[in-house]
Amino acid sequence: MTTTRPVASVATGAAPTVPAEPAARPRPRRGRGFSLLRRGRGFLLPFLILLVWQLIQARQVLPTNLLPTPTEVLRTIGTLASSGELLEHVSITSWRVAQGFLLGSVAATALGCLTGVSRTARDILDPLLQSLRNIPSLAWVPLFILWLGIYEPSKVALIAVGAFFPIYLSLSEALLNVDRKLVEVGRMAGFRRPELVHRILIPAALPEYVTGLRGGLGLAWMFVVAAEVMGASKGLGFLLVDGQTTGRASLILASILLFAVLGKLTDAVLWLLSHRFLQWQDSHSLQGGS
Amino acid sequence: MLLLEGVAKSFRNGFTALKAIDLRIDAGERVAIVGSSGCGKSTLLRLVAGLAAPSTGRVLLNGEPVLRPNPAVGFIYQEPRLMPWLRVRDNVGFALRGRAAERREPVRSALRRVGLEEYASFYPKQLSGGMAQRVAIARALAPAPKLILLDEPFSALDAIKRADLQNHFLRLWESEKLSTLLVTHDVEEAIVLADRILVMHPGPGRISAELRVELPLEDRRQARGFADLKQQLLDSLRHDEAPTLVAHG
Ligand SMILES: Nc1ncnc2c1ncn2[C@@H]1O[C@H](COP(=O)(O)OP(=O)(O)OP(=O)(O)O)[C@@H](O)[C@H]1O
Ligand SMILES: [Mg+2]
Numbered sequence: 001m002t003t004t005r006p007v008a009s010v011a012t013g014a015a016p017t018v019p020a021e022p023a024a025r026p027r028p029r030r031g032r033g034f035s036l037l038r039r040g041r042g043f044l045l046p047f048l049i050l051l052v053w054q055l056i057q058a059r060q061v062l063p064t065n066l067l068p069t070p071t072e073v074l075r076t077i078g079t080l081a082s083s084g085e086l087l088e089h090v091s092i093t094s095w096r097v098a099q100g101f102l103l104g105s106v107a108a109t110a111l112g113c114l115t116g117v118s119r120t121a122r123d124i125l126d127p128l129l130q131s132l133r134n135i136p137s138l139a140w141v142p143l144f145i146l147w148l149g150i151y152e153p154s155k156v157a158l159i160a161v162g163a164f165f166p167i168y169l170s171l172s173e174a175l176l177n178v179d180r181k182l183v184e185v186g187r188m189a190g191f192r193r194p195e196l197v198h199r200i201l202i203p204a205a206l207p208e209y210v211t212g213l214r215g216g217l218g219l220a221w222m223f224v225v226a227a228e229v230m231g232a233s234k235g236l237g238f239l240l241v242d243g244q245t246t247g248r249a250s251l252i253l254a255s256i257l258l259f260a261v262l263g264k265l266t267d268a269v270l271w272l273l274s275h276r277f278l279q280w281q282d283s284h285s286l287q288g289g290s
Numbered sequence: 291m292l293l294l295e296g297v298a299k300s301f302r303n304g305f306t307a308l309k310a311i312d313l314r315i316d317a318g319e320r321v322a323i324v325g326s327s328g329c330g331k332s333t334l335l336r337l338v339a340g341l342a343a344p345s346t347g348r349v350l351l352n353g354e355p356v357l358r359p360n361p362a363v364g365f366i367y368q369e370p371r372l373m374p375w376l377r378v379r380d381n382v383g384f385a386l387r388g389r390a391a392e393r394r395e396p397v398r399s400a401l402r403r404v405g406l407e408e409y410a411s412f413y414p415k416q417l418s419g420g421m422a423q424r425v426a427i428a429r430a431l432a433p434a435p436k437l438i439l440l441d442e443p444f445s446a447l448d449a450i451k452r453a454d455l456q457n458h459f460l461r462l463w464e465s466e467k468l469s470t471l472l473v474t475h476d477v478e479e480a481i482v483l484a485d486r487i488l489v490m491h492p493g494p495g496r497i498s499a500e501l502r503v504e505l506p507l508e509d510r511r512q513a514r515g516f517a518d519l520k521q522q523l524l525d526s527l528r529h530d531e532a533p534t535l536v537a538h539g
Contacts, residue, residue, distance in 0.1 A: 181367065181369065181371050182371060182373060184341060184367075184371075185365075185367075185371050185373075185384070187341060187359055188339060188341070188359045188363075188364075188365045188385070189359070189361075189384060189385035190358075190359055190360075190361055190385070199384075200373070203373070203375045203376075204373075204375070206375070279413075280374050280375040280376075280413045280414075280415065281374070281415075282374065282414075282415035
């Protein structure tokens with residue numbers, strides 16, 4: 001029956017496969033200006049909050065020594081910057097995060113690959129790692145200090161532990177859950193295990209791995225605060241403590257603001273680095289996927 | 291070309307999916323197996339493909355036992371199963387060995403044969419279901435296989451697309467003279483695409499009838515005899531399946 005109906009009436013129906021195929025070409029990209037505007041939307045809300053805050057606190061509705069105005073916070077940052085202190089604090093904290101994140105993510109990647117790909121490795125390693133995960137990470141602090149001293153190594157170790165688990169978990173699970181059907185295509189092509197891993201498992205697991213990396217990076221920034229609050233003479237976490245002991249709320253807020261900016265910035269870098277490998281993803285149109 | 295002798299398959303949980311299957315496919319022959327859902331069709335194809343081993347019996351390809359997947363065998367699945375991270379051309383070249391330059395020509399020719407040359411640089415997410423399945427066909431053709439296995443290859447498509455692709459596949463088969471083994475629960479598809487149809491019944495899966503299709507290759511659906519053949523197939527499918535429920539009249 002269907003074959004005798006005019007095609008046009010079919011094409012207006014809901015069947016997704018019916019429209020003439022050449023129409024499936026991708027739409028041309030929209031201009032750069034448009035996308036800049038869209039990116040910019042994210043700044044709108046923070047800006048409004050700052051504005052309202054500024055307007056309220058300019059009238060000293062709340063005691064300004066407890067809640068300084070945004071301009072006051074910016075002035076604090078400015079002072080720190082001009083004395084060169086800011087660069088020192090920011091770079092030492094970033095360096096700790098970088099080392100810890102690198103260490104944690106390398107270990108997590110190696111172990112996640114192992115347990116995601118090999119049944120034996122999973123049986124042996126995963127129960128242990130899963131139970132370690134349930135230890136509140138801050139409980140490691142005394143042990144790390146005992147073993148590694150109060151200086152850099154114990155801080156880096158703590159950050160590495162923080163970054164490790166989200167990365168390990170996401171990679172291991174993603175590898176384990178790769179569609180069996182895709183793996184079968186590889187087996188039909190005559191691939192042996194190493195080739196299956198690198199041509200199918202790894203690319204298929206990549207999106208979740210990147211999500212894990214971003215989560216791990218976020219935790220690295222959290223743990224650097226913990227590490228620095230507990231004992232440091234430099235770093236943004238130290239500024240927090242310093243602000244508290246000297247009663248300078250603006251210093252605390254300045255440090256918090258810097259953490260926010262740095263965290264967002266490093267996350268954006270990670271996203272940019274991974275983005276071009278993940279363009280194939282078929283994200284749903286509600287998020288404006290191309 | 292392909293020979294199955296007394297093949298049975300039981301799974302580790304003790305379930306017997308196939309029992310005493312004998313089957314022979316000669317070079318260039320097109321065979322279809324029709325059977326209801328769950329009767330073991332996919333299991334049979336996996337044995338032929340070397341993705342699983344029979345519990346008893348032998349699977350021989352050109353006289354050699356099949357122990358693992360063989361490059362001379364192509365597989366077209368129910369779903370396209372394209373790698374979403376690869377462009378169309380890399381999906382088509384997925385099973386090809388050798389350097390990139392050596393892969394280019396077979397990929398191009400396979401894409402040409404399914405009429406999708408222009409889409410070489412597309413990602414799977416940019417294709418319609420029918421196009422994706424054609425890419426999957428191109429991927430199976432690219433390594434120049436001698437035997438193609440098809441597991442309900444067009445069942446996810448609407449009726450028009452399905453007929454289109456079936457015709458397309460027929461033309462391909464005519465030019466390549468591939469041996470094909472198709473499994474399907476669509477009796478029309480079996481008649482359109484095969485010269486010989488085997489009827490399979492479950493519990494455990496076995497082949498219980500065989501029919502020859504003696505219709506012209508072109509437009510079989512319109513051919514005289516099509517309806518009879520279809521009815522015959524449906525009857526033999528039905529009868530063994532639930533003998534107590536069938537009213538004979
Ligand atoms: N790995 C397995 N372990 C146990 N039983 C299995 C396994 N794979 C398949 N089976 C069983 O074997 C039987 C045949 O399965 P198979 O997939 O071959 O059926 P099919 O004929 O292809 O069905 P369909 O038309 O729905 O695809 C089913 O009853 C299924 O439950
Ligand atoms: Mg099946």
